[in-house]
Amino acid sequence: MEQVAVETTRQTEWVEITAKVQGLVSAGAITEGLCTVYVPHTTAGVTINENADPTVVSDFLNQINKVIPFDDSYRHGEGNAAAHIKSVLTGPSVSIPIADGRLQLGRWQGIFFCEYDGPRSRRALVQITA
Amino acid sequence: MEQVAVETTRQTEWVEITAKVQGLVSAGAITEGLCTVYVPHTTAGVTINENADPTVVSDFLNQINKVIPFDDSYRHGEGNAAAHIKSVLTGPSVSIPIADGRLQLGRWQGIFFCEYDGPRSRRALVQITA
Amino acid sequence: MEQVAVETTRQTEWVEITAKVQGLVSAGAITEGLCTVYVPHTTAGVTINENADPTVVSDFLNQINKVIPFDDSYRHGEGNAAAHIKSVLTGPSVSIPIADGRLQLGRWQGIFFCEYDGPRSRRALVQITA
Numbered sequence: 001m002e003q004v005a006v007e008t009t010r011q012t013e014w015v016e017i018t019a020k021v022q023g024l025v026s027a028g029a030i031t032e033g034l035c036t037v038y039v040p041h042t043t044a045g046v047t048i049n050e051n052a053d054p055t056v057v058s059d060f061l062n063q064i065n066k067v068i069p070f071d072d073s074y075r076h077g078e079g080n081a082a083a084h085i086k087s088v089l090t091g092p093s094v095s096i097p098i099a100d101g102r103l104q105l106g107r108w109q110g111i112f113f114c115e116y117d118g119p120r121s122r123r124a125l126v127q128i129t130a
Numbered sequence: 131m132e133q134v135a136v137e138t139t140r141q142t143e144w145v146e147i148t149a150k151v152q153g154l155v156s157a158g159a160i161t162e163g164l165c166t167v168y169v170p171h172t173t174a175g176v177t178i179n180e181n182a183d184p185t186v187v188s189d190f191l192n193q194i195n196k197v198i199p200f201d202d203s204y205r206h207g208e209g210n211a212a213a214h215i216k217s218v219l220t221g222p223s224v225s226i227p228i229a230d231g232r233l234q235l236g237r238w239q240g241i242f243f244c245e246y247d248g249p250r251s252r253r254a255l256v257q258i259t260a
Numbered sequence: 261m262e263q264v265a266v267e268t269t270r271q272t273e274w275v276e277i278t279a280k281v282q283g284l285v286s287a288g289a290i291t292e293g294l295c296t297v298y299v300p301h302t303t304a305g306v307t308i309n310e311n312a313d314p315t316v317v318s319d320f321l322n323q324i325n326k327v328i329p330f331d332d333s334y335r336h337g338e339g340n341a342a343a344h345i346k347s348v349l350t351g352p353s354v355s356i357p358i359a360d361g362r363l364q365l366g367r368w369q370g371i372f373f374c375e376y377d378g379p380r381s382r383r384a385l386v387q388i389t390a
Contacts, residue, residue: 041369085319
C-alpha cells in the first residue's frame, strides 16, 4: 500500500492527484489490475471527474454547498456536520482499472481528493491489486 | 480488461448492462473474486439498483433532476454542469463480489450505466480480479 | 466470499459493522490487499464515516431525508421510492485497503450498513482480494 499526501488550502476544495497516483502505478510491478484510492478521513472524499475546465469543480462545490448548507439544524458539535454529509455523498473509495501499466482514465478524467473541512494536511491511500 | 458498449438515447437515462457484465465474468477464468465496473466519462456514472419496476429509475432521475437542476447559476460553459454533478453523486465505479463464477447481485439488483448528458455513444470498462 | 448479517430496527438507520468486517479480515490468509463490502439490497447502502459521535449519523439521516423526502411525486408503487434514491446516493460498495492484516481505516472511521427502508433482516457481502 502506498500513500499520497495532500495539503488543502480552503474549506471546500478539490485537489487533483492523478499524476501522483499514476506515478505509484508506474513504479509498481502490476501492469494489469485495479488501483483503489481510499480516503481515511470523515470530512473528505475521493472522486473522478473533469480536470480540464476548473468551473466543473467550482460548480460542483457551489451546488453541493447549496444542497447541503454549512449551517442547518445540525446537532454535531464540531460545526462540520455538512462536511461529513458531503463526504458520504462523494464516497470514500474509487477503483480504476489498470491496463498496460496505465490507469484507464477517460480523456477528460482526473482523480480528485475532495476536501470539505479544510484547510488541513490530508492523505489518500493507494492499493494496487492484480 | 474488457469493455461494454452503451448507446444512450435520451439526455438522462439509465441503461441496464447486467447481462453484458455477467457474460464477461462467465467468459473469464476467475470464479472467485471481484468485478469492477468503471465509467471513463465525466457526465455519466455507474450504479446498482432495482431492475424490476422501471419507475424506480424514473423516480431517481426525476428527483436528481429536481435536486440538481439542469439550469442554475453554473459557470461551466458547455451547458452540462448539472450532468457533471450528477456523475459525481452517482459515482464512477462499483465493485461486485464474484462467487462460483456469478456476480453476487441481490435478487432485485441490476447494474446500470447512468447517462446524464446524452444521447451519446458510451462505454463501461470491466476489470475482473482475483 | 463471506457475509455479515444485519438486523435493522428503524426505517432509516446506520448500523456499524466495522468489528465484524475486521474479524473476517483477521480470520483470512490475506494480509495485504483489498476488502470490498457490498450490499445486495436496493433500499440500503454501505459507507464509511465517523463512528465516535452518533450525531454525525443522525445529522446525515435528517439531512438526506430532507433533500430526498419520503413522499414526493414518486410513481414507484411500493411507497419506498425515496429509499431507492438514498441507496444510490450512498452507493452499494466500498473498498478498503488491507495492510499488515488490518483494514486501513482512519482514526475516526467506521463501516456502516445504511438502512433506508427498515426494519428488515439484511446482509453485507465481504470479498477480500490480494
